[in-house]
Amino acid sequence: MRVTRFPLSTTRETPADAEIVSHQLMLRAGMIRRLSAGLYTWLPLGLRVLQRVERIVREEMDRAGALEVLMPAVQPAELWQESGRWEKYGPELLRIQDRHERDFCFGPTHEEVITDLFRREIRSYRQLPVNYYQIQTKFRDETRPRFGVMRAREFLMKDAYSFHLDDAGLEAEYQAMRETYTRIFERTGLAFSAVEADTGAIGGSVSHEFMVLADSGEDAIAACEASGYAANVELAPAPPPEQPRPAPGEALQEVATPGQRTIAEVADHLGIPASRHVKTLLVEGAEGGLVALLLRGDHELNELKAEKHPAVAAPLTLAGAERVEAELGCPLGSLGPVGLQGVALIADHAAAQAADFVCGANREGYHLIGVNWGRDLPEPETADLRTVEAGDPSPDGGGPLAIRRGIEVGHVFQLGKTYSEAMGATVLDEAGQERTVTMGCYGIGVSRVVAAAIEQNHDERGIRWPEPIAPFQVALVAIKPEQPDVAEAAEALYAELMASGLDVLYDDREARPGVKFADMDLIGIPHRIVISPRALQQDTVEYKRREDAEATAVDRSEIVTWLKNRTTR
RNA sequence: CGGGGUGUAGCUCAGUUUGGUAGAGCACUGCCUUCGGGAGGCAGGGGCCGCAGGUUCAAAUCCUGCCACCCCGACCA
The missing domain is CATH 3.40.50.800 (Anticodon-binding domain)
Structure with missing residues (x-):
């Protein structure tokens, strides 16, 4: 290609509204142009890169035996009503009407359409397993699209869906897809990591995310170099400490802490480090009342873990200051587990391990010191509630965890029967019995891979493409x-x-x-x-x-x- | 959706406080000089100052409403 026939439209100045380096460089290099919030045109230079990524994805999916299809971007509401997601999905689903006032949506994902296709096309277990994929434009009406194509509303995604007679078949395909994804990301020339992940609202049991490692990544990964363990920090368990709890050494005492609200303020005021505080977070319980979650002062609540606890209402909802004052008669900053009336207590393992700790006195302006479980208050119910931190032991016993940043570019799920049951996707088995199939689904954010590649490969002069995806x-x-x-x-x-x-x-x-x-x-x-x-x-x-x-x-x-x-x- | 901010040339921005001929740099066109890491000179082209009302002799500037976009937060298969 000659530059005289290929307008480069590079710019020296960085556009004002581009925050992250990949967005800035994609604009400066003339790869993309913004049309509207979260909507981008790919210029010839950018499209070349996008197509390089697409080609690798397509070749590897084909090699793995997946079958390419192309489904409509616009989908009828009836299918979404059938799966129940027309009600559940919320405002992120772009709903539209045609001239007959029939409801449609612009597909943010294609489980419904593929499950419908499957139930019409596949009759027999002998046609299984089957894995369909497509490379399609998706639309998710994000409340705040940002970072260019990294988090756009319209984006290019490869999504694949597999169908199986039983869990063993699903498991085998899942492993095959993990290997395929590994090959795909190796071929792109990017440094990445496959991590254990939460399945989120899509449901299912097992899932892994593929993360491109970059300091600007929105996700945090807990990784153990020694053992190879890696998980999204949302998910990484923080097991109970191995050492026994120290014996009580101090007497319970109430001390004045006027105007001190945060752990940091109280720790500073008393000269006792935050790690010897226990903080009390009130959330709505599954049965309607309030539940107190107790964490060490220096630890962070993991919302995902908390809302999975049977006593806690999902989604996790922190009780407001007004409600707490009305029901318990003290401000949030003075809450503590001692003598807390009518509220269930759940302590994180590390908080339950604390001895001679500090906590709120349930009285404005006062805290308790020298508090001990079993002596000053009953032994609590314990659970894993906190987010792991760098230096925590790896859950597989392999050594200390490090926290790294990553950009999610791929996600594989064992979906199970959520959609096949709701939509009646069945085949006849060997015995002539109708059996509901089980499903897996596998996504790659193709346009996001391009941005992630730049986040990982650039210098002060511009982009440094890995050769496999260079324009x-x-x-x-x-x-x-x-x-x-x-x-x-x-x-x-x-x-x-x-x-x-x-x-x-x-x-x-x-x-x-x-x-x-x-x-x-x-x-x-x-x-x-x-x-x-x-x-x-x-x-x-x-x-x-x-x-x-x-x-x-x-x-x-x-x-x-x-x-x-x-x-x- | 809550809070904050910005809309002026293709891009980055002055000008708005205090109403009076719409500007700069980059980019673009032509000519001249220059020529190994984003050159210089001269001459040009390009604007419904986000939109709609209002005030005024006169509005980019003041007032009202709307729209778009950005940032922080909440949200996020």
Whole structure:
């Protein structure tokens, strides 16, 4: 491709509303343009990258035996009413009406459509297992789209759905998909990690997320280097400490803490570290009353764990200050488990381990110190309620956990029978009996992979594409192309490179060298060849990788072989 | 949805306080000089100042309403 036929539309200035580096660079490089909140046009340069990712995904899905389909983006409400999600999904579902005032939605996902397809097409266990996938535009009406295509409303997703007679079949396909995803992300050239994950509102039992590792990632991962354990911090268990609880050493005492509300303030005031405090969080209980969740002062409540506790109402709802004052007669900052009337207590394992601890006195302006379980108040019911932290022991006993940031680019689920039951997806088994099938589903955020790749691979000059997804492999820059000998040599080399199957962007503009170098660096092409009058005299050209500081002189006659030995696709 | 902010050239922004001929840099077009890391000069093109009302001799500027976008929070198969 010639730059004179491929408008680059790069900019030097960073658009004001782009916050993260991938968004900034995608705009500056001329990959995408915003049309409206969360809606982006992919320009030719950006689309090339998107299609590189798509190609890898498609090849690996095909290799794994999945079958590509293409389902409608717009879906009739009836299917969603059948699964129950028309009511449950909420405002993130874009609902639309046609001219007959029939209800439709723009698909945020396709479980309903695929399950409907399956029940119409597949009759017999002998046709199982089957795995259908598509690469489709989805729409989710996010309350706050941001970060460019990282969290857009409309985005490109690969979604796959598998159907099985039994759990063993599902399990096998699930493992096959995990391996396929691993191969896909290895092929993109990104550093990633597969982590245990929550199944969320989609239901199901087992799931893994594929995370591209990047400091700007919105998700936190708990990982143990020694054992290879990795999980979303939402999910990573914090088991009870192994050491026994220390014996009480202090007497219970009430102390004045006027105006002190937060743990930090009280800790500072009393000179007792936050780790020896127990904080009391009141949430709505499953039966309607209030439930007190007790955590060590330096620990953080894990909302997901809390709302899974049978005594706690889901979704987790913190009791408001007014309600607490009305029912318990003290402000939130003075709550404590001692003598708390009519409220069930659930203590995190670490909080239950505390001795001689500090807590609120249930009286404004006072705290208790030297508090001990079993002596000053009954032994509590315990549960895992906190979010793990760096340094916590790995749940598999493998050593300390580290916390890393990641961008979720893929998610695999064992869905089970949620949709097949609701929608009557059955096959006849060997005995001629009708059996409800069990399902898996497997997603990859294709457009998000592009943004994640940039988050992970950039420098002050621009993007540094991993070669497998780069828009071009080789940048060919002619310096002084207005000189006939340069133009001639450049044209000849361009033709030769194209003929050898390399994907080349030939900068044949009559621009200053600095402009061309800056553009090629910004758009991140992995290999660069420069043809100049100077080099031509030596019968050489210059070669440089995007990440190199210095160029190498290579004999003109050897450059194609040289490149062939250094490119990877 | 709550709180805060911004809408002026393709982009980044001045100008609004105190009403009086709509600006700069980048980008774009032409010419000249320059030519190995985003050059310089000269000359140009490009604006319903978000939209609709209102006040005024006169509105980018003041008033009212609406719309769009951004940030923080809540939310988030």
